[in-house]
Amino acid sequence: MTQISQALEAIDAANAADPNQEDGTPAAQLYGQRMSSELERLFPNAGDVLKIAARGQHIERWILARSTYPEGRAGYHAWRRDLAKHHAERVGAIMQDTGYSDDEIAQAGQMLRKEGIKRNxxxxxxxxxxxxxxxxxxxxxxxxxxxxxxxxxxxxxxxxxxxxxxxxxxxxxxxxxxxxxxxxxx
Structure with a gap:
């Protein structure tokens, strides 16, 4: 099994635990598959790091429920910021376990935290x-x-x-x- 396959499979396995279902599939897992499908369609030459970030965009999203944050804009932004951090950490751990370099892990983290939209x-x-x-x-x-x-x-x-x-x-x-x-x- 290739390194990228191992990483994507690990993300899917984590997302299989999503208690929220959509079309009979764990919602986060389905979202990740949709992200990979659209990435392949829109950017067929994407590298491994971008492929992993796309699949892991909502990894374990259900763990940080929106309802546990205050109502309103500030609560929403805090929730989104904490989600991005969580996604980056979980994907980074998976990448480390599957042999990706510290630089590649850092790149995926930047993508998942959206540090550099319009610049990267x-x-x-x-x-x-x-x-x-x-x-x-x-x-x-x-x-x-x-x-x-x-x-x-x-x-x-x-x-x-x-x-x-x-x-x-x-x-x-x-x-x-x-x-x-x-x-x-x-």
Whole structure:
């Protein structure tokens, strides 16, 4: 078994413990598989570190429940920051166990903590993949539960995180209403 296969398998094994199910599969495991699928489609030449970061983007996400943090923006940001740290630590431990170098582990940690969006090519690629996965599989259920105003705000935030190429691909691949598509045209 290759080093990358061992790392991805270990991430999947960790995510198999997710008590939340989606389509009969542990939710974090399904999310990781969707991330890998979109990464392969969007960036077929991605290196091992980016592949591992994509698969581990939500590793053991259920461990830090949003409900254990205060309501509101500050609580949400604290939760997201703690999740990113947890994801980076867990993926780093898996990478260490499967023989990756300290430099590769540090790179994956930067990706998972999103340190360098818009400045680092691999971190930006990961962010574009995250946005595509959200739009492809999670946007419609989200939109059904929230006001048009909140949906527009989330779409605008999503578009701002993406690269120019990523935004152009969204416009080509998704049939968005004009008011939402406008966010990807800037």
């Amino acid at each position: 090519e691999d971190i930006q690629a990961l962010e574009d993949v995250i946005c595509f996965v959200f739009l492809k599989w999670y946007f419609a259920p989200f939109a059904a539960k929230h006001s048009d105003e909140k949906v527009l705000g989330i779409v605008q935030k999503t578009a701002r995180k993406m690269s120019d190429d990523g935004r152009a691909r969204v416009l080509n691949e998704f049939d968005l209403p004009d008011e939402l598509a406008a966010a990807f045209k800037n």
